[in-house]
Amino acid sequence: MANFNKIAAKWQKEWEKAKIFKVKEDSKKKKFYVLEMYPYPSASGLHMGHARNYCIGDAYARYKRMNGYNVLYPMGYDSFGLPAENAAIKAKSHPKKFTEASIKNFIKQQKALGLSYDWSRMVTSHDPDFYKWDQWVFLKMYEKKLSYKRKSVVNWCPKCKTVLANEQVHSGKCWRHTTTEVEVKDLEQWFFKITKYADELLKDIKKLKGWAEDVKTMQENWIGRSEGALMDFKIEKSNKKLSVFTTRPDTFYGITFLVYAPEHPDVMELVKGTKYEKDVKKFVRKVVLEDKFMRTAEDKEKEGMFIGKHAINQITKEKIPIYIANFVLYEYGTGAIIAVPAHDQRDFEFAKKYKIPIKVVINPSDYELNAEKMSRSYMGDGIMTNSEEFDGMNNREAIPKITKFLAKNKCGKATVQYKLRDWLISRQRFWGCPIPIIYCDKCGVVPVPEKDLPVKLPENFKFTVGKGNPLEHCKKFVSTKCPKCKGKARRETDTMDTFVDSSWYFLRYCDATNKKKIFDQKKVNYWMPIDQYIGGKEHATMHLIYFRFFTKFLRDLKLLKFDEPTLNLFNQGMLHKNGVVMSKSKGNVVMPEEVAKKYGIDTGRLFLMFVASPEKDMEWSDKGVEGTYRFLNKFYNLFSKKIVAKIDRREASKLHKTIKEVTECIQSFKFNLAIIKIMDLTNYLHNKEKISKESAENLVLLMSPFAPHTCEELWKKLGKKPFVSLAKWPKHNEKKIDEKAEAEEQLTVNLNADINALLKLIKVKKIKKIRLFVSSNWKYKFFKQFKKEVDKTRDVKAIIGAIMKSPLKKYGQDITKMIPVLVKDASKVPEVVLDQKTELKQLNDYRNVLEKEYKCAVEVEVAEKSKEAKAKQANPGKPAIVIE
């Protein structure tokens, strides 16, 4: 048995020595950029679940490289973040220490997997040479008014002790701490104005041809564009306006009340000094104190109250009561709504509860609604009614018309509303990129001048536990001079969300060591966009929106010539063990080292690629790994066979078919199927005494993306120059794929089945003498099908259909000629004699078995046409075998 570990170590060294995966721009070669989302270097290292992700990318990168592309395939680390900081606090040390140890370990593990990264391009986000450019981008955004600070209601995770972006709140819980309720705080925070790009981010989703539908849908929903109208109402005895957003201007005449979100600032102003003030205050406090997620649960009972004020509908001059209610969200739209109980379920429930009138303004096309008798709202389309000049119109048509009408009367206008909020990037943590802002008592908020970048994190610094952001306690960091007036000033202590780093790291790979610029435009425009991005779906509304936003922003700075970072995104499935996702916290991890030690890493890689298609979740199975190991050994041992120059027709056919299929499978990320095809060919060759040089070499090439070390070794063994990793991917020759040869092989398989059946018979019936006729009629099987159709239906259509759909349709002509015969007399299967002799050798092997084991006399002959006919006559239904 081969020592796969020794082989792996040897070739990893050779690769490194020869620097074969190092690339540079080459305008003569077509580029290909393969990228896996860069990982957070967790202290516990990477397990097989991570390994799967990298092996997918690696196999693909290797495939592309062998196809002559100039492949950029880099790796780096998302090395800022909480775990390292927490570990540092616990150990009274510095996060940098932990982070760098973890990175070292990660690199070691990834190198042991044999991944073909260009390590010279590694980036780590905690490196000042990297985060300097985070700060640079921040300042550019500041310049363009796309980064700004404002006070707002923010999500606070008590475990992280920092704020979170909307995207990082999942069902009211922190994305990292799935059991921790997110709290609401009112704080001054830095934001990126991603909403400026909302429309483009949405519009360009349709450019993302190689993204999974659900990821695109998630982004669409997240951006949440709705077209509608803003409507203004005058508030009675006040100079204030009540402004609302609605997608249903067609229900305008059905408005019977208006509702504010309780925390809307106008509410307290309106009730000030009235008898409602006390109760409103009480209600608002109750609602606001309630946890936000609970409040917005759909089954939450709708509650609210009248605030004693009315607004005037400027068209109908009606007086409309104003309410506050828990189901109205301050964050969306204008924080106030029109309520049309007849045509909105929420409004309906509220109206019923508080006895507010219901007014029907849209009737279904087939009946009329009765406001008194309605048990629920009618949300469908229909014909306008009670709507003055719009009566009788289809409500869909009325939407733009009413909007226009309101605009003309200066009490409304068409508008577009998004759910997407600006990206809150402030974090009250140490281990992140400092926001390059200085506060001066005289000059106010002053951005750090570009020449002073990077603003570095302090290195010699002792952490104090539980006192908020540790940076605040670092005097050396906080106190500084104002860049404008040189007076005393203090630095911003918030650091940036780590998603800022991952929003542009893929660009830095193109020019990873540039000291002067964020990157060289020429280099970036050569490599970008990413041709194949690989990563998990969990980032659908976080990283995968942010990196699109950054790309668009940098394009607007004229640094990039494209709109989207990648058009092709592949989402790999999760690796499970014992039915749950493999993870440290679940305690079910399998480490690549364990697997490698037992079987060699190529076995591990092969197993990960083989068991399921890469996009599916798969279950880890120790037994399955063993099976893969058996196969790899078989594969390896194949090359101890005698290798000859000549290839026979059948082998050539099989080989070229395999080349074709494997290539197609890899191209479409069906790596599992590609490996099956390779297994097939391996097994076929395994049963031969000697194999051809052509098969041997091509087999190694086909297998090399999946088991690169083993294949390097075999490549050398075949007398080829290193490296198979740089060798040319084989091309199939369509002419060599020989359907007849394939069919003959099928016949051999059938023959085996026959013989086995015979063996059984002999055993049971103690037959002493047997006479075998090998049918030369290899098309028999197809006639069987046709005969079946004929027997059943006697339908010419079926027969023609069957022929034309069969893989033998190129023989369809011969067969079609026979149709009249078939139809006339179904029992009369015409003879078709094959021009090739069948597998006598194989048959002889079986004869030996029969004679030796069962003491049964056997005669074998290829049936002459007449003899076979005779045999068939004697044994109808058994044309191939005759028992005497």
Next chain:
RNA sequence: GCGGGGAUGCCGGAGUGGCCAAACGGGACAGGCUUAGGACCUGUUGGUUUAGUACCUACGUGGGUUCGAAUCCUACUCCCCGCACCA
């Protein structure tokens, strides 16, 4: 509720209109090899069975399209994932 994805043999998982009782692997069983075990090799692995290249029943459930359905349409059931009172 809305949106997306699923349901295939003992298990993992291929298969998108006709060589499908269904790739490949695992497991189980039988046989070979072996002092024995392991490894390796061969076969069996839905049911019936007169043992046939047979028949029946089968790819979540019911209906439909078709000469023909695991595959297409439709309704339903269940599972997973996202969003969730978004006006």
